[in-house]
Structure formats: C-alpha cells, structure tokens
Amino acid sequence: EDCRYTQSFLVEERDSPQARAFWDTYGFLIFHDAVSEGQCQELQDDMEDLLKERGGRLTNFGMPKGVNSLFRPALLRLRQSENIAHIFSSLLHTSDIRVGHDRWLWHKPAPADSASPCTRRNLHLDLNPWDYVELNGSKHVQERLDKLQYGCTDRAFISENNDVHFSMGVCIQSILSLSDITDASNGGTILVPGSHKTFHNWVNIADQGQRRNRGPMQYKFDGKDRIQSLAQHPRLRRGSLLVWDQRCVHGSTPNRSQQDRLAIPLRSFPRIAMSEMRARERGQTVAKQIDACGFREEVTAIGRVVFGLNDNRTA
Numbered sequence: 001e002d003c004r005y006t007q008s009f010l011v012e013e014r015d016s017p018q019a020r021a022f023w024d025t026y027g028f029l030i031f032h033d034a035v036s037e038g039q040c041q042e043l044q045d046d047m048e049d050l051l052k053e054r055g056g057r058l059t060n061f062g063m064p065k066g067v068n069s070l071f072r073p074a075l076l077r078l079r080q081s082e083n084i085a086h087i088f089s090s091l092l093h094t095s096d097i098r099v100g101h102d103r104w105l106w107h108k109p110a111p112a113d114s115a116s117p118c119t120r121r122n123l124h125l126d127l128n129p130w131d132y133v134e135l136n137g138s139k140h141v142q143e144r145l146d147k148l149q150y151g152c153t154d155r156a157f158i159s160e161n162n163d164v165h166f167s168m169g170v171c172i173q174s175i176l177s178l179s180d181i182t183d184a185s186n187g188g189t190i191l192v193p194g195s196h197k198t199f200h201n202w203v204n205i206a207d208q209g210q211r212r213n214r215g216p217m218q219y220k221f222d223g224k225d226r227i228q229s230l231a232q233h234p235r236l237r238r239g240s241l242l243v244w245d246q247r248c249v250h251g252s253t254p255n256r257s258q259q260d261r262l263a264i265p266l267r268s269f270p271r272i273a274m275s276e277m278r279a280r281e282r283g284q285t286v287a288k289q290i291d292a293c294g295f296r297e298e299v300t301a302i303g304r305v306v307f308g309l310n311d312n313r314t315a
Helices: 017-026 037-053 073-079 082-092 129-133 137-146 156-162 195-205 208-212 226-230 276-292 301-306
Strands: 028-031 097-099 105-107 122-125 172-177 188-191 241-245 250-253 261-270
Touching: 017 028, 028 082, 037 073, 037 261, 073 261, 073 301, 082 097, 082 172, 082 241, 082 261, 082 301, 097 301, 129 137, 129 195, 137 276, 188 261
Parallel strands: none
Antiparallel strands: 028 241, 097 261, 105 261, 122 250, 172 241, 172 261, 188 250
C-alpha cells in the first residue's frame, strides 16, 4: 500500500472480510483503480468540452452552471461500467439497482490572496435526519418522491438524492476522483469515520426545533461544532471511488493547491425503493435522454438495469 494514500481495496476485494469490516467500522470504503486511466481521461476531456460549450461558467461549488443533471456518453459509460455496478450491488446487497444522474465537480485553485475561496470548508448530511429516522416517515418520503416530475424538469434527478428513509435499507453516496489527492491542500471530500454508527443517537439529542422541517434537505453543521475536529481527509489516487454510508457526516474543503481538482459524484439505490409509477416515469425519461445523446447502441445489459430501461416497457 502506497503510504501517500488512505487504505483502499481492489474492486475484486469488495466482499472480502477486510473490506466488510472496514465498511462496518468506518462507514466508507475506497476502491482504487475503479476506473481505468483511459476512462478517466475520457471523462476529463468531456468535462472540458462541456465547460467550453457553456462558456466556462461554474457555480461556487464547481458544478457546470445552468444544468442539474447530465446525460452525456462519457458519463453514461461510467454509470454502466462493470466495476461501478459491482461495487454498488455489493454494498446494497442486490443487483437490481438504479444509478443517479448528477453533475460533476471542477474545483479551481483558490487565488493565493483570497481569504474566501469559492468552496468553503463544510460538514453536512445529505438527508433530513428526522424524516430519515421517523417510523412513519417512509410514507411522507415516498409521497414526495412519487410527485417528482422527471419528464418536466432535470431537477428531479437531484431532488431524489436527499429524500431517503431508513426503510430503504443502506443509502450510499460516492465520488470518483479524477485527480490525485495526496495532501490536504488539494481540497476535496472530508468525512467523519464511524459517524454512521452514532447517527441515531445524535438525532435524538440534536436541535429539537428543527423537527418541524419536513422534506429533503442538506443538514449543515456549524463551523464551531465539535464534530469539525473529527473530520478526516482521505487521500485518493486518480481513478479511485470513495463510497460512504449516507448517514456518515461528510463535506469538502477548498482547493489550496496549484492544481485543478476534478471529481464526479455517483449514487445508486435499490429498485425496490421506488414505486411502480415512479420507476416507470423515471425509466422513460432516462430512455429519452439516452436517445437524445445518441447512446442507445452502447447500452449494455448492465446499462438496461441501472438506467431502469426495463422499467420502461417501451424502451
């Protein structure tokens, strides 16, 4: 193991006792060489192309401005890749999974004289803690998810990410690093190892006043919260996939290096978490997007599953 990087595993080791013990203990796993160098370069080239198409405009968080979800051949190849599907299927304990359709991240180096970089250090949870643990919360979550209009707005593919409930089983998030992260100055993802195990106890003692907030949210921790001191900064090789339990407190730090940092968020969930109606509409919309970008002939057997094309009877 290269001492410059955090402990990681091969994709083939995903079900090994060592990987399972690491996941159970810390709530995250790193898989090096999850994506080949050739595919990393293809993804990076596609990001550069899109950035040129959109006039180089990025949000403060390093996402392409004006888009909510992306359907481009390079990203679709990634989402249907065997390695990614095997990792998600293993952690979700089912091969009948669906993938999310998010954007990418491009963090430019912060100016040397900037006291306020575009991406500030933050710690958060991409879920509503109280909706997640509430015994009857599943009904409210499913009602909201069933109202998502995938065919009308690409925002629906983003809204689904933070609306989760414990009845859905393990909820996972991940990020593919297209840069070498060898030092804290590179910025990138930080997380609090093991916080998934204390999540339920924390919810019980957290600010009761926020219980009135219902619906998907990003719960942000105060900069003075003691949990800030527990955050760790995983060191990642280019082509590594960092996966974490959605209950695991995580966030990001600014890029203080001299190099750009590129990464792609990836998410997956079991098909059983969706109603028939939602699965059908979602599958139909994905099928239209696949056709629109000319990817239909490249869809593999894995792709038909993870894109939900089998949920759309006409696809």
